[in-house]
Amino acid sequence: MSDLVGLSIGRMKAGLAARDFSARELAEAHLAAMAAARALNAFVTETPELALAAADLADAALADGSAGVLAGIPLGIKDLFCTKGVETTAASAILKGFVPEYESTVSGKLLGAGAVMLGKLNLDEFAMGSSNETSAAGRVLSPWRAAGSVVSLVPGGSSGGSASAGAAGLVAGATGTDTGGSIRQPAAFVGIAGIKPTYGRCSRWGVIAFASSLDQAGPMARDVADCALLLQVMCGHDAKDTTSLNVPVPDFAAALSGDLRGRRVGVPKEYRIEGLDGRISALWDEGLGWLKAAGAEIVDVSLPHTKYALPAYYIIAPAEASSNLARYDGVRFGQRVPVPGGTLNDMYEATRAAGFGAEVKRRIMIGTYVLSAGFYDAYYTQAQRVRTLIAQDFERAFEVCDVLLTPTAPSAAFAFGAKADPLEMYLNDVFTVPSSLAGLPAMSVPAGLSADGLPLGLQIIGRPLDEQGVLNAGLAIERAAGFVARPDMAWLGG
Amino acid sequence: MAVDAATVRKIARLARLGVDEAEVLALAGELSAILGFVEQLGEVDTAGVMPMAAVSPKAHVWRGDVVSDGGVREAVLANAPDAVAGFFAVPKVIE
Numbered sequence: 001m002s003d004l005v006g007l008s009i010g011r012m013k014a015g016l017a018a019r020d021f022s023a024r025e026l027a028e029a030h031l032a033a034m035a036a037a038r039a040l041n042a043f044v045t046e047t048p049e050l051a052l053a054a055a056d057l058a059d060a061a062l063a064d065g066s067a068g069v070l071a072g073i074p075l076g077i078k079d080l081f082c083t084k085g086v087e088t089t090a091a092s093a094i095l096k097g098f099v100p101e102y103e104s105t106v107s108g109k110l111l112g113a114g115a116v117m118l119g120k121l122n123l124d125e126f127a128m129g130s131s132n133e134t135s136a137a138g139r140v141l142s143p144w145r146a147a148g149s150v151v152s153l154v155p156g157g158s159s160g161g162s163a164s165a166g167a168a169g170l171v172a173g174a175t176g177t178d179t180g181g182s183i184r185q186p187a188a189f190v191g192i193a194g195i196k197p198t199y200g201r202c203s204r205w206g207v208i209a210f211a212s213s214l215d216q217a218g219p220m221a222r223d224v225a226d227c228a229l230l231l232q233v234m235c236g237h238d239a240k241d242t243t244s245l246n247v248p249v250p251d252f253a254a255a256l257s258g259d260l261r262g263r264r265v266g267v268p269k270e271y272r273i274e275g276l277d278g279r280i281s282a283l284w285d286e287g288l289g290w291l292k293a294a295g296a297e298i299v300d301v302s303l304p305h306t307k308y309a310l311p312a313y314y315i316i317a318p319a320e321a322s323s324n325l326a327r328y329d330g331v332r333f334g335q336r337v338p339v340p341g342g343t344l345n346d347m348y349e350a351t352r353a354a355g356f357g358a359e360v361k362r363r364i365m366i367g368t369y370v371l372s373a374g375f376y377d378a379y380y381t382q383a384q385r386v387r388t389l390i391a392q393d394f395e396r397a398f399e400v401c402d403v404l405l406t407p408t409a410p411s412a413a414f415a416f417g418a419k420a421d422p423l424e425m426y427l428n429d430v431f432t433v434p435s436s437l438a439g440l441p442a443m444s445v446p447a448g449l450s451a452d453g454l455p456l457g458l459q460i461i462g463r464p465l466d467e468q469g470v471l472n473a474g475l476a477i478e479r480a481a482g483f484v485a486r487p488d489m490a491w492l493g494g
Numbered sequence: 495m496a497v498d499a500a501t502v503r504k505i506a507r508l509a510r511l512g513v514d515e516a517e518v519l520a521l522a523g524e525l526s527a528i529l530g531f532v533e534q535l536g537e538v539d540t541a542g543v544m545p546m547a548a549v550s551p552k553a554h555v556w557r558g559d560v561v562s563d564g565g566v567r568e569a570v571l572a573n574a575p576d577a578v579a580g581f582f583a584v585p586k587v588i589e
Contacts, residue, residue: 097573098573099572099573100573101566101570101572101573102569199549199550200549200550213547213548213549239555239557242554242555243548243549243550245550305538307534308534308535308538310531311531311532311533311534311535312532312535314528314531314532315532315535322509326510329510330575331574331575331582331584332570332573332574332582333573333574333575334573334575335575336575336576338585339585342585343585343587344584344585344586344587345510346585347584347585348510349511349512350512352509352511352512353511353512353513354512356511361513361517361521362521362524362525362528364509364511365502365505365506365509365511365521365525366525366528366529368508368509369497369501369505369525369529370532372505372508378536379532379535381545382535382536382540383532383535384545384546384547385538385540385543385544385545385546386535386538386540387545387546388540388543388544388545388546389538389540389543391546391549421527422524422527422528423527423528423531426531438549439549439550464550
């Protein structure tokens, strides 16, 4: 494998600036890595011609001094972001052949800063899943395997392609989206970093909607500084998204500091769930020790409604999804299944039956049920009231601390088919869903390995708009953990 | 709450989702389990608590009442499974 693959974005920028290598060489090295690792199924669509053309433009810009901050940096874009002229499917059969006529705001910002798109990354269908097993384009494999094992593992989800490609060095970084943990959990499963900013920081325009009150884009990359750099470019007000926040975007990378003197780190006691893996519990304690050593004070806090976050989420997210996914009706875009001699309704039903996978259908059904006459108040309104209580729990906690530290997921990556029961799969999001409901910035940072050598992540949750505080605590964890483990990909051949 | 087959068919109809009989039975079991799980929300006292519909409540955003877009009919129709004479085409709905 080329020396140019696996570098941090910071190192790539320095190398490009010093003319140690060109953007074209960087792109070619990554395209070769991508081709050699096709068995991971991380990409839904590869765009090598676009990548080389963008790399040549980046080289020209680097030569004449007009280069953007991401000039020549090879990225993957989750296939939930509309990309002009490049098929965008949300990993669903119903959007097969959909070629957007426009670019999502976030991917447009990255490309505008000079980034080189290598292709579109696989995900759970419409971002609904925690293991990347629901993709119509097939499951994504993690580049990791447990020590001494030949069993393939999930990369987490829904941003499984982003995670797998990042960990395997196929991309320098990737976009993810996070509705209930879809950036943080896969980042933890493959040993990379990922941050979901405050709801409203990144424009949702052009991002295929799952649950609109929760969906947020964010970066996934191999270190905290790279996440800060990508996040900087991705954030910003957008008049085309009415929930976009019109607030200044700080220079996250410039202000990055692992010095936590004067900061208070909260430990929510409700996250010590019964039966929590002993290694994860110990790593959490270790993480608290690292933050203390970086100058922080550790305080105990309580988030009393934590246990109700998952049930509230599994009402609110499907309710919004059932409404958002009503647009896939075989009329304006995507696939249509004609019913000879049938009515318009017959066409809708046949199209949606053939186009959606089992998990998406389940969520549409749950969402339709909880929004239907007679059940709306008991389910949907009650879930929204509980959401208020969950947000208030965080507000109270942040009266006595600046950030919270928790595990990212209750386990390391698992095998395909290990969580066939939908409810058991949902429980994997137990630590990430509450902060999603409250709209808070949260990130996962690789912190250690399980007993059988698989990555484990710690999660930092911050106050609204305090991405800087989250990134800084993340940097302190990263430095103290010294996590340098990379997957041994000999099993891939290549 | 246990969801029966008739309810599954009714909900599928509301969602315009074609389901065959094998799917109806599977969905009845899965929906019952998921609804059984979320029903624990009923034990939370939410008297006087406002429902949270948005993360950052703020005044609605107004834009100027001016034409800011348009004239892109071809782009709008570019991905349509069927388009005729500048319109989306669907199966006949008027007898």
